[in-house]
Amino acid sequence: MENRVLPLSGIHNFRDYGGYRARGGTLRTGHLWRSGHHFDATPDDLEAVHRIGIARVIDLRGDSERAQFPCLRHEEWAGQVVFHPGETAGDHGKAVHDEAAAGVRTADDARYAMVKLYDKLPFRPVLVGTFKLYLQTLAADHGPSLLHCFAGKDRTGVGAAIVHRLLGVHADDVMADYLLTNTAGNSEARIAAAATNVRASFGPKMTDDALRTIMSVQPEFLDSAFAAMEREHGRFEAYAEAVLGADAALVARLEERLVV
Template sequence: MIRDPFLDTQGIHNFRDYGGWETADGRQVKTGLLWRSGQHVGASEADLAAVHALDIRTVIDLRGLSERERNPCKRPDGFAGEVHFYEGETTSSPPHMDVDEAITTAEFARQRMMAVYTRMPRNPAMATMFSRYLTLLAERGGASLVHCFAGKDRTGVAAMLLLHILGVDRERQMAEFLRTNEAPTFEVLAAQSVPGIEARLGRKLDEEAVKALLEVHEDYLHTFWHEVEEDHGSLDSWLENAIGVDELLKDALRARYLT
């Protein structure tokens, strides 16, 4: 894709359109319908106006109850869409915030993130939300937004799942996943995350540890795929058996989002 997929925002991290990718059979994922981002707790008035112009009708918030209570998202004035979320906790804490006293080096930080992607395929709450997201995409018209705290881990997997169903190959799925590292709003996420992590640790994070926690890396998504395949043999089998994605749902998603 030559176009810039990122929305110009001041207080929302990683807001972008993840359509536009070519499928293995030469079709293309529609643009302007599939948006993803981090949380909107710090959205400016200009941000809200820009979001309002997108006419987003469905928001899927992958954060758990305590995350939403600590960081209530702002919505544009006149927002008439539906917001869907999980009634309980989707994780013990935002994945990149799940830290301990050993997190001050990049390797320990990376291992913590690898553990997140090892657990995610077996997390019942996330299975529920991934299922709900894919079902809503098929049922509801107009544009949608999926987000979590940082818009990179839970949201990154949600976007990957749809691209897989639509026939985008793994190389492009990974390219979309890694595009998070190109987001021009890294400092927004750092401001929302690093002080809390450092307060929990009682010490400063080194620069490489911050990157390991706040960026994404190929081995994170490879770990997710590996764990799924270890348990179910294939991503398609996991989608069918753990997420409830049957051929009718796949066909509906392809009909709606491919051109």
Template sequence: MDRHIDFDGIENFRDFGGYATRCGRGVRRQRLFRSAHHAAASEADLARLTELGIEVVVDLRRPSERRREPCRHETFARQVIASDLDDHDGWVENARAGELDAEWFRNDCRHFYRLTPFEGRHVELFSRWFHALAEAEGAVLVHCAAGKDRTGMICALTHHICGVHEDDIVADYLLTNEESRITRRMASLGDFLEQNLGRRPADEALRVGVSVAPEYLHIAFDRMAEECGSIDGYLTQVLGVDAGLREKIAAKVLG
């Protein structure tokens, strides 16, 4: 089953429903979507997004990212959820001072996944995502810049709530690495770094930079367990996803 949906100008767009769950109901298809940003979306792309019946978009990017690559969400979605909290994005500055080899990108991701679950802006957006799932009558789309890290984390948590098996959670997360699509993203990251830093990492490093690894997701989940006792503890204590909200989400996204 190919979960990727091809667009002219949107990368890594996927339906992340369709998985079996512990309760036997399964996650609905055509209900949960994820992607990279939509700044390069064509008119045909926007029309197709409308056809998918997307009611709510959750944009996980910082304000500076949204200004740099603005998306036309209002053309196809009734509600757009974003956050203006903490607009400091030091990634480019960190990259300027870094080696930008493969290990630099790995360590950058390791650090990001450990910090992100407890950062205020992500706590706000992750919580609002789950409340949107509980209320939306139509499909819901979540995206960040590349659709791999912030998006990957919240989609994995969504699958966890739904009762998707851990093996399927990781397998879905790793679909970002599909070989036929990764070369294009390597070129895009290389162009961005060359324009902003005046140097271009080697292909080996760029491949790591646009990929995900099970280790990263486990780092985030381990931090949640360290601080809150378990992933479920994190969902309840930090994001406010209690039993009542879970029931509402199940009613919307399970078969």
């Protein structure tokens, strides 16, 4: 699992989420990448990312986040950034984990808040709009893509898991890829970097364990998102088609392009 992680200094949680067994074969490697934002990317980071040849970046952040934390790109990069305009987090300029941190004091508070957050993520209009563009982008033959949000764990985690589920990746592998956030690269640096914003808003009111829970991923978080999809639509596939436009034709195009 760790071999799929690209170790970088200023971009956290950068990794390949291909390579898993899927329906009819194996997901291609080197074509599906995910990460946190690139606001703090170093020149060496940008060079390493440039060598991958990413053609499309799907940015799950909101407009305010993009304005406050503009991503750095290699000077020779000529790809396209894809997003639906608007806000994907409730508090403008903040990531969704910042939003969940409101009122949190203990680790139990944090777990409850994150489960509640994930219950709503699959239905946020602007996030849904970008998820639709994400699937359409993957279904077209553009080349390698990168999916990211702020920390690369919540909105990105749900997005990557949606693609895995659509392509028949085993539930254990879907969860394993999601949980890899907790150990991918320098997880302590990732927590410290994102915690700055959380501490700025909530400071000493939040315990260290609560902060770590907010900045981690846990199985019950992702389970909450898929349970919400099934609660509203009966089956994940029905949610994907009705909400994300992932009908049989689009899924077939995803399989043709991404499964070998």
